[in-house]
Amino acid sequence: MRSSASILTLALMAVAAGPLATQALGQATGWVMPRTADGRPDLQGNWTNATMTPIQRPEGVGLALPVDEVERREQGRWDRIQRGAEASDPDREAPPVGGDGSTGAAGGVGGYNNFWIDAGNQVAMYNGEYRSSLIVDPPDGRYPPRTEAARARIAERRAVRRQHGQYDNPENRPLAERCILSFGSNGGPPMLPNYFYNNNYTIVQTPDHIMIMTEMVHDVRIIRIGTPNPLPGEIEPYFGDSWGHWEGDTLVVETMNYHPTQIAQVGVFAGTSKDLKVTERFTRADENTINYEFTMEDPSTWTETWSGEVPFKRLPGQVYEYACHEGNYALFNVLSGARAQERRDNGR
Amino acid sequence: MSSHRTPLLTASGASLVALLVSALVPSAAEAQIPRGADGRPDLNGLWQALGNAHWDIEPHQARAALQLQEGPLTPVPAKAVLSFGAVGSVPAGLGVVVGGEIPYLPEARARRIENQALWSERDPEIKCYLPGVPRATYMPYPFQIFQSAQAFFIAYEYASAVRNVYMEDPGPPQVDSWMGQSVGHWEGDTFVVVANGFNDQTWFDRAGNHHSYQMVVTERYTMTSPYHIMYEATIEDELTFTRPWTIRMPLYKHVAENARLGQFKCVEFVEELMYGELRKRPIGSGDGR
């Protein structure tokens, strides 16, 4: 049984945390904001945004979760990990024909053992508050409604996709399965957890650049600090074109020029246009936390901007090489499997 | 005993003075090397190698193609590369291997010859696989160094390859990787990186030069001016070579005002090559699509 004392300790320590209260907390605990040689807050190191808290809030729930609810959910996750560690029957037979009943990504074939997963075992705490969602604005914590233009774009993109079966071509597979991007929106921006594993980042900081590497798929965002000199419209890289500046002790980053495929396929960008602009704010909150806020703006997609808050915690460990394409047996298996299934279905 | 008047400075004395003077008064180029707050040379910036090392790191004649087949009189481009014409021809190179030749063990040299004969099937660059070290340094694409007091990170444009050079050794790597595990330290004004934990899948160039998983690469980055790094890499690999050997070349800084690292995520560019046959209707199969 997990100790509730640890959660209470966390809560007490974090009560005063927050950008405005950082100095007060520092005085209370003795923490001093680490700074680089040019006097800026030091954002460097390995960080993780793994969390149990979903992007969107379930209906009827407030932003802040009470401690006992958090304990219940974290205990549930912990129980599942423990169950996953239990021994199996060495005399077990093959699983049933027709599938084992597993759902979701496990796909009826049971996926793989739980020990491969590292989805985050804690509810997100932000400025001392346990959070039920990463989205904080709109106040209900849910995606805002899309415009008609955005809905038309979604329909159009869906129609293009449906000209082919989902296994017809490699281009019909998700970007993550093709090893072009991570799943979810790890690279972003906004940089969001994927709720599976490897939600890790390395940040290196110089006076005129911030480099953020996402573990999957070893993708690098280079944020130039200074007056923006944006890319020409013809160049639309994955992760867009980012320019940053400091506002006091907060790094503000603005990104535009997203790659059209990223926009068309990554869920958080559904329906967006060339005018999509994402603003991120990085504030070092304590020794082990960067407060990360993001704001999504595209008047042709949403009638209002919307925002989220994600705690990035220090990662106790290394970020390892994730050479995805080089070991991508899975894509080959999926495509060859679809062709084999078709041959069987056609009686060949 | 000579009755000559003793010169104020003997020849060796003169050179000793010259040495002391040069140590006290840096040369014009050295005086301008940017340094960080910690006094170390500041290697931050966008860099790229010039020359032909990416084609073939040994001295070599220009040749028709990377993969050749027998012709009636001379070798001619193999079918796999024929349509590239001169775009696929290999320019001559003086080589970057110190001493000229790579000291292969006999079986390894035979494998190199085989790699060249089967280049279009074997070169990992064709499939947009990560380039490994030191090939990543002299690929014909820039790379950017991010250097702070606590970190040294290299982002390569080609295939978004990356290397986080650890400033503290985390211990031996427990799995092999394409880009290896790199640990760096300063020796005076030279940044020395030791990289190991490689798999055996990468090449040194497009000419089939290869290594085993035991390879250890020791690199030396020395700024010789604000715009030049003299780069050396020593290869040790007893399974492949008879002795350690070294490559050396200058690296040049990009100076255009808007110079920036591009994005070359080539994985999707090679999907037709790698998976085209697995399409429901392979292109050109006469199925009307």
Place this chain on the structure above:
Amino acid sequence: MRKTSTTIVLAGLAVLVAAVPLLAHHAFGAEFDRDAPIRLQGPVVRLEWVNPHAWIHIEITKEDGTTEVWMVEGGTPNTLLRRGLRRDCLAVGTEIIVDGYQTKDHSLTRANGRDVTFTDGTKIFLGSSGTGAPYEEELLRERAAQGRC
């Protein structure tokens, strides 16, 4: 009593956890054939600690006495590395038991590692909460004493 080995059942988690986005991770159901279950037992002959999935090669002996090598799909090694995975954690020659489903392409001897265990039924690796809880510490100590990870 036969225990069902725990596998990922994402839809069964507490409501708070985000549902798996459809376009997220590749679906195992796309790669493996739910009508082709397998049970394999034999020694590990090769380990590919690669991404996006590790592959464990296992040699099985068929009824006619011939041997065949199967590849079993695992997850990302990176999570295990952060929990202290070492090269010697799963030695070539170690006998394991795998249950799962074959790839849809039956010409390939490949399957998902739905449940991969040692011959005594214990899992080949342990998951972890990353919080250093006492239960976990003890379990890891027990396994280390057995020369396991």
